[in-house]
Amino acid sequence: MLYLDNSATTAVLPEVMNKMMIYLSQEYGNPSGKYYRLAENAKKAVEEARRYVAELLNANEREIIFTSGATESNNMILKGVADYYSTRGKHIITSKAEHKAILDVCKFLETKGFEITYLDVDQYGRVSPKELEKAIRNDTILVSIIWGNNELGSLNDIESLSNICKTHNVFFHTDATQVLGKIPIDLKKYDGISFLSCSAHKLHGPKGIGAAFIRSDEFGELIPITPLLHGGGQENGIRSGTYAVHNIVGFGEAARIGKENLSKNISHLQALEEKLILLLKKNFGNKIAFNSDSKNKIPGIINVRFIGLHNEILLKKLAPYIAASSGSACSSTEPSHVLKAIGLDLKQIRESVRFSLSPYNALEDLDIFNEL
């Protein structure tokens, strides 16, 4: 079976797993412990992992806060900013093509008296910088726009969007879960980004671990927000809870490997994507239509309509040979809100399938598409 659902999750790399095993067996100390070697070793491992994640993002180490994943990072930042800055304003801007881990947090904040503007997106799911600028008001405290769309692969113009927010003195958050290890990310250059969310399991790391980037000022002080979890005061009091050292180490290793191979992986994903598109066109001709843009996108994510076929029936038939999905792994029963936002009707949404590739796929793996 060929696994082409890497936007849902990825296989843990053997190097990652081997390193994790050490911290599940002999090095089981709690990094918050003192004086003894097991604690010191665990602490060193956590800090090394933090450095690797920071290097992948070109951020400062202190700006990386480990969380349980992108869902938690999104919750922490949106709720944390909303609570801390509610006296400044109660208006938040996002888009209609965000992941549910943003949209459902926004729905929750609406019940707490916040007003949310959901920006329209273009035919590929992108937000217009002009529309964003028009939507900013005096009481806007936060803008949250996804960097790379999880269903379509389209990249937003994060540089322009974040610069607009910087000019207007509004915090800018981006959900970068799908772009980590797939495009270069330079948070020193994109200094309009105040916050970012990411996750290890889309990067051949383990599930249940992610990070929030919170920008620091010239004195090293992070932008203050209200913590989501209170308790032992770990992560500078921003995210309490005993460190999941094995998971953190796994994330660090996946980030290190992801950075080391970034340009090679991007080129390979582009080659895989080109081949897959050619094979789909050759074997299905005018029975398919592409929902994804061909440029300005995360390499390796393709969303395609099989005209006249129901995606769930197709995916079930394909399942013994190819694992793909109808979009976001989190909402497979509902028709995709992202495809709706780009203007597809229900029939077209039901025809749509997402193939998401991994840099660890071989070009020859795709020849299976000649046998369908």
Ligand SMILES: Cc1ncc(COP(=O)(O)O)c(C=O)c1O
């Ligand atoms: C864009 C995006 N944001 C958030 C998430 C949730 O990430 P996690 O599984 O780490 O909570 C996902 C995963 O599906 C995603 O694709």
